[in-house]
Amino acid sequence: MRVVVIICTYNEAESTPKLIEALAEVFPQVKNHEMVALYVDDTSPDGTADIVRKHQKQYKWLRLLVNPKKSGLGGAYAAGMAYAMKELGADYLMEFDGDFQHPPQYIPQLVTKIDEGYDYIIGSRYVPGGSIPKSWGFSRSMLSVVGNLVARALLILPQVHDCTTGFKLSRVKGFMDQFNFDTLISKQFAYKVQLLFYMVNKGAKVVEVPFAFAPRTSGESKIIKNEMKETLRVIFWLQFRNPKIQRFFKFGVVGGTGLVLQTTIFEVLGVWLKILSPSVATVLGGEVAIISNFTLNNLWTFKDYQVKGGRIILKFLQFNFTSLIALGIQFGVLKLGESVAKGSGLVIQFFYFGAIFIVLITNYYIYNKFIWKTSQKAPSSK
Ligand SMILES: Nc1nc2c(ncn2[C@@H]2O[C@H](COP(=O)(O)OP(=O)(O)OP(=O)(O)O)[C@@H](O)[C@H]2O)c(=O)[nH]1
Ligand SMILES: [Mg+2]
Numbered sequence: 001m002r003v004v005v006i007i008c009t010y011n012e013a014e015s016t017p018k019l020i021e022a023l024a025e026v027f028p029q030v031k032n033h034e035m036v037a038l039y040v041d042d043t044s045p046d047g048t049a050d051i052v053r054k055h056q057k058q059y060k061w062l063r064l065l066v067n068p069k070k071s072g073l074g075g076a077y078a079a080g081m082a083y084a085m086k087e088l089g090a091d092y093l094m095e096f097d098g099d100f101q102h103p104p105q106y107i108p109q110l111v112t113k114i115d116e117g118y119d120y121i122i123g124s125r126y127v128p129g130g131s132i133p134k135s136w137g138f139s140r141s142m143l144s145v146v147g148n149l150v151a152r153a154l155l156i157l158p159q160v161h162d163c164t165t166g167f168k169l170s171r172v173k174g175f176m177d178q179f180n181f182d183t184l185i186s187k188q189f190a191y192k193v194q195l196l197f198y199m200v201n202k203g204a205k206v207v208e209v210p211f212a213f214a215p216r217t218s219g220e221s222k223i224i225k226n227e228m229k230e231t232l233r234v235i236f237w238l239q240f241r242n243p244k245i246q247r248f249f250k251f252g253v254v255g256g257t258g259l260v261l262q263t264t265i266f267e268v269l270g271v272w273l274k275i276l277s278p279s280v281a282t283v284l285g286g287e288v289a290i291i292s293n294f295t296l297n298n299l300w301t302f303k304d305y306q307v308k309g310g311r312i313i314l315k316f317l318q319f320n321f322t323s324l325i326a327l328g329i330q331f332g333v334l335k336l337g338e339s340v341a342k343g344s345g346l347v348i349q350f351f352y353f354g355a356i357f358i359v360l361i362t363n364y365y366i367y368n369k370f371i372w373k374t375s376q377k378a379p380s381s382k
Contacts, residue, residue, distance in 0.1 A: 074191025
């Protein structure tokens with residue numbers, strides 16, 4: 001495999017010669033893969049590109065791409081990755097900082113994971129053995145730790161412990177060669193969370209390799225002040241367009257309309273007019289909501305998996321059956337509520353909404369798993 005280590009630089013003249021020498025020592029340790037280093041420099045005023053050019057005479061594996069102006073880290077990586085795939089025939093792309101914060105001795109450890117079949121190899125600061133610099137003050141450490149936790153939670157990627165690291169190795173075939181760089185939401189550091197989200201959701205086999213993120217010893221930090229805000233902006237758009245989130249949102253809306261129907265019947269017949277007992281009024285309201293929910297979910301929430309023709313009857317019966325389970329849960333909880341409430345309307349309401357919550361979660365699971373079977377390929381894409 002040809003591994004292209006992409007090093008984006010802006011004013012890294014001090015560390016660049018040292019880093020090239022360090023790579024020259026480390027690359028021969030990788031026996032069964034071909035290592036190439038690609039510097040992507042945004043015409044740094046301190047002449048970083050000239051230093052690379054000078055070393056190119058000595059090292060055949062050293063390549064350089066110069067962008068005419070500063071394009072932000074995401075912009076620089078987009079250009080570098082496209083160049084590495086198109087011009088250098090890369091099989092794997094490594095993202096690597098040019099200021100020694102990603103210590104070069106970890107490169108072979110990440111590369112060997114290719115042999116174990118991994119598509120996405122993450123240099124991780126937040127798994128045992130990994131760390132952030134001890135010299136970082138409280139606020140910088142907190143920004144990193146909390147920022148990562150927030151990103152991890154909002155991306156809904158609990159399996160990845162370091163979602164904001166910049167040290168990664170990605171497979172080209174089937175993954176990076178299918179990524180459309182025009183869709184990059186941010187040209188800044190936040191591009192990283194988008195690539196992570198893309199790779200994991202594309203089904204990449206992922207592994208995290210611990211590494212000690214070193215303190216910056218020379219040059220200046222280029223991290224922009226509003227990086228956290230920029231990362232949140234990227235995550236917002238990623239999730240806004242995420243079909244799974246959209247589906248859950250639609251399910252919520254449909255469930256909400258069902259809830260309004262059911263609650264109206266419950267409140268009017270069971271609480272206000274007292275024509276029915278609260279438990280019976282709940283079940284009657286539920287029946288009406290079932291019909292409405294099935295129709296709306298089939299036409300809208302699970303549109304990609306829509307049931308048509310004669311199968312609608314079968315699926316509707318199944319839906320009814322699973323809804324009966326839900327009604328059973330509600331009935332049981334409300335019965336319990338009736339015995340506890342001893343006539344108190346407020347306590348009954350508490351049990352009523354508690355039961356609804358349990359039922360919502362159960363229903364969403366059953367719909368996905370058994371009714372519309374969303375883990376299978378959508379009928380429209382078959
Ligand atoms: N080509 C290019 N490289 C950039 C740009 N911004 C940052 N870099 C490089 O990206 C790498 C990471 O940037 P850093 O400023 O070190 O960011 P950081 O490591 O998160 O922050 P520090 O811990 O303060 O160093 C370094 O090699 C930078 O020179 C840019 O706009 N263009
Ligand atoms: Mg740095």
